[in-house]
Amino acid sequence: ENVLTQSPGTLSLSPGERATLSCRASQSVSSSYLAWYQQKPGQAPRLLIYGASSRATGIPDRFSGSGSGTDFTLTISRLESEDSAVYYCQQYGSTYTFGPGTKVEI
Amino acid sequence: EVQLVESGGGLVQPGGSLRLSCAASGFTFSRYWMHWVRQTPTKGLVWVSRINSDGSTTNYADSVKGRFSISRDNAKNTLYLQMNSLSAEDTAVYYCARLSVTTGGVAFDVWGQGTMVTVSS
Numbered sequence: 001e002n003v004l005t006q007s008p009g010t011l012s013l014s015p016g017e018r019a020t021l022s023c024r025a026s027q028s029v030s031s032s033y034l035a036w037y038q039q040k041p042g043q044a045p046r047l048l049i050y051g052a053s054s055r056a057t058g059i060p061d062r063f064s065g066s067g068s069g070t071d072f073t074l075t076i077s078r079l080e081s082e083d084s085a086v087y088y089c090q091q092y093g094s095t096y097t098f099g100p101g102t103k104v105e106i
Numbered sequence: 107e108v109q110l111v112e113s114g115g116g117l118v119q120p121g122g123s124l125r126l127s128c129a130a131s132g133f134t135f136s137r138y139w140m141h142w143v144r145q146t147p148t149k150g151l152v153w154v155s156r157i158n159s160d161g162s163t164t165n166y167a168d169s170v171k172g173r174f175s176i177s178r179d180n181a182k183n184t185l186y187l188q189m190n191s192l193s194a195e196d197t198a199v200y201y202c203a204r205l206s207v208t209t210g211g212v213a214f215d216v217w218g219q220g221t222m223v224t225v226s227s
Binding site (some may be wrong): 045 | 141143150151152153156167201206208210211212213214215217218219220
């Protein structure tokens with residue numbers, strides 16, 4: 001199983017700042033199969049990024065994804081208060097796995 | 107509006123059974139692979155099962171294999187998860203999710219609101 005590790009566990013920033021979230025895989029991941037999700041309390045996850053760097057429909061351009069192989073990054077360029085949430089990376093290889101999440105506090 | 111709505115969760119005793127449903131609307135349900143994902147505070151998001159578009163292929167996480175059964179009724183636009191021999195470790199919020207496959211990548215692009223399953227005596 002491809003284990004995903006996310007860092008940091010919690011990120012506390014101010015509005016307007018830049019957030020950089022890391023996702024590291026224990027085995028190489030095809031970029032096509034790496035996605036990022038946002039989850040707010042009491043809500044289902046929402047797709048932000050697919051294919052490592054493509055924004056999902058309706059996602060603001062302040063969200064961007066990058067990376068390849070075993071190291072991937074989600075960047076939120078100008079934080080807004082509504083971005084407070086937990087962010088998960090997810091991969092598909094032989095099975096589907098999710099990272100433990102990074103909590104972003106604003 | 108593209109939507110998935112789960113139902114069927116609740117409190118069940120250890121060893122019991124439960125069937126979850128996921129009603130789809132706003133898209134051509136029969137064209138998509140569908141999945142179940144569960145979430146707990148301790149284990150986070152965990153993939154449970156998937157079924158292909160016509161229901162002929164199913165796969166399961168090792169933790170539920172032999173106990174859970176995924177199925178679908180494309181005429182009713184509904185996905186199901188039959189859960190048997192439940193234990194406390196199956197306590198979770200269960201989400202159904204649509205898998206989107208494009209040239210750009212593969213991801214769960216639509217999620218239901220989740221249904222809570224609690225296994226306890």
